[in-house]
Amino acid sequence: MQNVNHQHPQQLVSHLQPAIWAKVNRLLLRKAIAEFSHELLLTPELQQQEDGWGEYRLPIPDGSGAYTFRARVLALEHWLIDPASIQRTVRGADAELDALAFIIEFKAVLGIGDDMMPVYLEEISSTLYGSAYKHARGGLSAEELTRADFQSVETSMMEGHPGFVANNGRIGFDAVDYLRHAPEAAAPQRLIWLAVHKARATFSCAADLDYQRLLQEELGSEILAGFARQLAAQQLDMDDYLLMPAHPWQWFNKLAISFAPEVAQRHIVCLGYGEDAYLAQQSIRTFYNISQPQRRYVKTALSILNMGFMRGLSPYYMLATPAINDWIRQLVDSDAYLRQQGFAILREVASIGFRNPYFDSGISKDSPYKKMLSALWRESPASLLAPGKRLMTMAALLHIDAAGESLLAALIRSSGLDARNWVARYLQAYLAPLLHCFYAHELVFMPHGENLILQLENNIPQRAIMKDIAEEAAILNPDAALPPAVARLAVKVPEHMKLLALFTDVFDGFFRYLSAILDEHCGLPEQAFWQEVGQCVRTYQAQFPQLAERFARYDLFMPEFDRSCLNRLQLGNNQQMLDLANPAGNLKFAGTLRNPLANHVAD
Known part of the structure; x- marks a missing residue:
């Protein structure tokens, strides 16, 4: 394989x-x-x-x-x-x-x-x-992608991040690695399983899951028994270890050598490949199980440099990941409006983080070397899919194929709707829930194309499913009353920057590109797109008059907003763009952008 x-x-x-x-x-x-x-x-x-x-x-x-x-x-x-x-x-x-x-x-x-x-x-x-x-x-x-399955669309994407110019660096991969591990190569691959000693590793899971059930559902009895036999043959006890998957590249290029002391001392035992075949997703270190799609996504640490970061996973962040996902799921599920919109999150339900004592004690500051061995499991969207519906990454709405044709235009043609009505349905599925999370709960995500999955019927968006939660969600209130396990969600952001969670991440980070494709390929003038955005905002606000004070304080129709610059960040430090503990403090701005909604206050 x-x-x-x-x-x-x-x-x-x-x-x-x-x-x-x-x-x-x-x-x-x-x-x-x-x-x-x-x-x-x-x-x-x-x-x-x-x-x-x-x-x-x-x-x-x-x-x-x-x-x-x-x-x-x-x-x-x-x-x-x-x-x-x-x-x-x-x-x-x-x-x-x-x-x-x-x-x-x-x-x-x-x-x-x-x-x-x-x-x-x-x-x-x-x-x-x-x-x-x-x-x-x-x-x-x-046109063919309008009928393709979820993973065929995922592996067909041409562009990657729409804003970053150098968006596919992947420094660390060689040419053979590229064909094995790049999402667009669409090469099925198996993960390597490790036994990691409980003295070095910590497992966390959602309230409705436990370690044994996770392993049974992800591996099955036969594989588990084989792993136990491997450990027993080395006079090691399965009960002293946690089992975790690792990216094959990470094992061969980093762990086997950089973690050699831990391997020699049997704090890490390599058990070989698992049986299931996976496909790498657009995020490159996340895998979708194509052998058994009902099984969970697996996200692994991957020490390659890509778009301003080494793509590791912090074992310390892993500790709270399931609890944060549980808390956000409970918030979303208990909100009548979000339920009505069908908005859902794919929970990261379990995680394992391994702490290397040499790197931990020898390096005082944050470092990619501390993030080389962790993994998490995320729910599969297949479990949320109703009959007659299909899934598609939201990144696909920006896809232009090798012949220069727009997937968005093809979706609209196949839907039976005109472009304006299609956009209205899309905004109701995607933008309206994000507005409610912000205004009603001070909750924000990183809702770019790769982090959203759209559920479609007749190629018309019905609802949005959010993923990549724990590292990128936040409550914009440092005084929020949160359980201790999820306290890191509460962040302090200057008042004037809070609305950038929508202006920068949604308007400038996604709608800017979407509106251009609609204008160029779909016959919908950009002014009409922004009219629909304005109408979506006003419709939402009319449903929640009790939030009027927040609508006025964080005014989506304000004349302009600060221009946040991703490429300036990467050009300034292309190996660690942001301090993840204080991302707002590292952002780079260049003047302001005129808000396109300022023209549509009362259309």
């Missing part, structure tokens, strides 16, 4: 063909110019304008040449660039489009330090490598 042919190394680069390389460089340049301009790092110069399209010039800082292109600047200063129009001239002659050369040309303007530059260039190269693979692969068309 996991064998990749090492005998033909040229196969690992067969997708790196001149025509495809030119295509993906053009697409990445389109994104780089758009996102860096959105963050005010670049300032393209308008030359002329006609029918809403502008002709722009972007001088190369050293004076050697310029980039020219056609673009429309939409709401939230979103640059919709015609990729075919991008041209580069150097010393008066046409020059090829080269994303790496672009980064070097604008290095000073982008503020990339000499110590960060090599890693960032490597991330750009890796992003191009992955993009070339996906375009060479082709895969299912947008």
Whole structure:
């Protein structure tokens, strides 16, 4: 299942063909110019304008040449660039489009330090490598994805995070690892199971689960008995250990060597591969069980560098993860409005964290080395699916296939609704519950595309299912009366920043891209989209007059809001963008954005 042919190394680069390389460089340049301009790092110069399209010039800082292109600047200063129009001239002659050369040309303007530059260039190269693979692969068309199953859609995504320019760095993977472990490679893989000594590891679970039941449901009696025999053959007692899954890459590249003392002392015992086949999800370190879909997702520590972080899992965060999920599930389930909307969370129901005493005692500050061996189990959405319904990652709404066709447009065509009514149904399923969580409970999530699963009927959104809870949910009230086990949910955020949980994470982080696709591919002008957003907000507010004071204090129709800049974060420190203990304190801002709802206060 996991064998990749090492005998033909040229196969690992067969997708790196001149025509495809030119295509993906053009697409990445389109994104780089758009996102860096959105963050005010670049300032393209308008030359002329006609029918809403502008002709722009972007001088190369050293004076050697310029980039020219056609673009429309939409709401939230979103640059919709015609990729075919991008041209580069150097010393008066046409020059090829080269994303790496672009980064070097604008290095000073982008503020990339000499110590960060090599890693960032490597991330750009890796992003191009992955993009070339996906375009060479082709895969299912947008129209075919309207009928595809949940995991076929998941593994067909082309772009990754819509905001980050270097969004597929995955530094640590080699070319063989890419074909084994990248979500788009769609290679079924088995996880490696470890026995970890209870002196080093801690198990936590939801109130309605226990360790033995989890193992029975995830492994079954026969596998468990085989693992017990392996331990007994080494004169070890199964009762002294916890069983946990690990990412195969993590075992071979990190744990077997960096945790060698723990292996030698039998604090870690490798038991080999499990039997079930899994597919890596868009988040790359989370796995969906394709052998038995009713079994849980598994999320593992993975010490590769991707989008500003080493993708580990803290054993200390793991301790409270199930309790936090239980508490949020109880809050959501006990709220009549959220139940009516069908809003649900996929609980992270169990976790194991392993503490390496050498790294713990030898490193005083937070470090990726302390996060190399943990795992959690998350409920499967298959358990929530009613007959006749289907699931799709919300990231799919931004998907453009290899032929340039929009999946969103294909979904709308197949639904029997016009674009405006489809959007209204989508907003009711997605935005309305988030509004209620914020205004009624001061509860916020990280609701970007990869963290949401949509339940569809006839390709019309019916409800939203939220995942990735414990590390990214928060109660925006440090004085909230919370049980001690979930106290870390309560965070202190300046009053003027609280609404950024919606403005930044929903409006700028997702709707900015969605509205552009609706405008470009679906025939729905962006103004009409924002009218529907405004209508969704007003409809919600009319249902809860008792929250009027909070609606006024946190006004979604205010004229402007602070512009939070993701790429500025990554360019400033592409190995640890944020201190997760104080994420609000690390954000980077550049001026303000005009709120598109300010035009639709009373439509």
